[in-house]
Amino acid sequence: MNAKPLWPPGHALKLLQKVQRHESPLELVYTSHERWPFPRLPTHPQRKLDTIRISILDSSFNPPTCAHLALANSRPPRYTKPGLTSSTAELDYDAKLLLLSVRNADKALKPGDATYEQRLEMMYLLSKDMLASVSQRLEDNSEPEHANVAIAIVDEPTFVGKAVVLRQFLHARCSGMYHPATALDEMAISPTYDGISIPDPRLVFLLGFDTLVRLLSPRYYASEAAMMDALRLFFSPTGDNCYVACARRKLAEVQDTVQEEVEAKTLFMAREFVESERVALISLGADNVDEQTSSSQVRTKVALKDETWKELVTPSIANYIIQNSLYVS
Template sequence: MNARPLWPPGHALKLLQKVQRHESPMELVYTSHERWPCPRLPIHPQRKFDTIRISVLDSSFNPPTCAHLTLANSSPPRYTMNSGLTDSTLASVAELDYDAKLLLLSVRNADKALKSGDATYEQRLEMMYLFSKDIPTSVSQRPEDKSESAHANVAIAIVDEPTFVGKAVVLRQFLHARISGLYTPATALDGMAISPTSDGISIPGLRLVFLLGFDTLVRLLSPRYYASEAAMMHSLRLFFSPAGDDCYVVCARRKLAEVEHTIQEDVEAKTLSAAKEFVESERVALISIGADGVDEQTSSSQVRTKVALKDETWKKLVTPSIANYITQNSLYVS
């Protein structure tokens, strides 16, 4: 028996078609609770809640892998959490986590188009739902805790934007409108510190942290995805600027030799300089996920290839719920 998402038949398809027809730039398919991205539970008592920090795992999810899960569960770099937290509070909080998490599927990818044998967008959304249940409520949560309270503050969305710079603009507009509608004196959750404005309350700001694989970082910093190198630098500085989109990037780096090879092959010298600028300004962080027992080389394409070759080791590269879904729906068999 297939495990199906908690949405009515045709719900995901309707939203997909709405986005694909350009009737809407972004749609939420699923949220873990009705007030997402605002926290479901009271926040840390010492924290002034003036910024909602949202990690955005943007992927093709074809299928989601254990590497995706490790990246989704990774602890945020501390400098992405600085607003609203004093040094003493930072020192007292053993493990920090994002306030909310977003699994994002783009229906218009700059490099990838649907191919024969791929999972459909609807199937990917269903796998994303199963995947979301494997994300614990915090980085310190025990994986075996499957109670409802252990579920992360997570949502699933679809967007019609091929570039991260474009996605950041759409996300900020969409999320600001959503939070403005939720964040009122009547609906504010316990633990939220609200301050009066002319309208009665102060809407918290947004901080987006994009979680990427290294190949995606290469594309973010490649001039060929922009009108020119000058246009790329202008767009990236706006993307990373506190006065602009105020975005961060956390990238899962590969083994050093492969990183160096990829850089030599795919990134020009001026793009490397751009990467250095944003790493030094602490807007781009490189992390290793191999220490958590996950093969850093795990990829969705690796899973698809192994399934097609009837190599049963593919099941070790995904979570049990995703493995069951792939098997039950005969995905990637040809």
């Protein structure tokens, strides 16, 4: 696998600078095909395309780990799949998005970190690992038919803010594909009946438990009341209509008392949204993947010359880290 992405030199930097200068709130760096987020091929005949289910893996990707890969390839929670019969209940998300924010509520760039350009290149490698882990590479080296992945950068630190930006961006992109002005364009979608409505994006944010803690922490909002108001709008079907799929911690994992208290408080804060089926705890379904596998563990192990760091990332990411001498003390 090539260590460099397919985009031209300077492409990612140009888009990064555009977002950082506030000229654009969000930019797509890469899409697996021009029709994204619409499927490359027609949808399943038993499901009308009135809703597009898009998984959002939002992270610092410094670097991407095996936990990122497992989360990115996790199955949709049952209740995020409207209109599906039992025979189609195991369908994947319609589209997937790897999202990098250039403004993080907790983390600022530090000496020794991968640059944003390097993270985007590793995200590209992760997108290829996502496909390789669920499908054998075709003989002609083309992408599998179900490939529907994109990479984007956004200038927004909170999930609530990202949801607003994403919905506005996706509505504009999808509307452009239906617009008569693009009817002769290959990426235009031909309506099959008059008065066709634009499919509504249904965003499912994929989180680790530590990120769920931050989403439900009042310190990131003006007050606890302001947090609940923001989250109710975030999850409301008449608001941003978002879902959260959170990786469940391993039951056998040894935890200290403080961590147990944090988790109990988080689940208590989330109970309203769990009961309304807006927050789901999911299993990553991989015995060799620990939800707590973190990018910081990789960076620390690389700096200490502990070769076990290679077990925490995919081979393509490991090769990239070595070739670019990342995280070396």
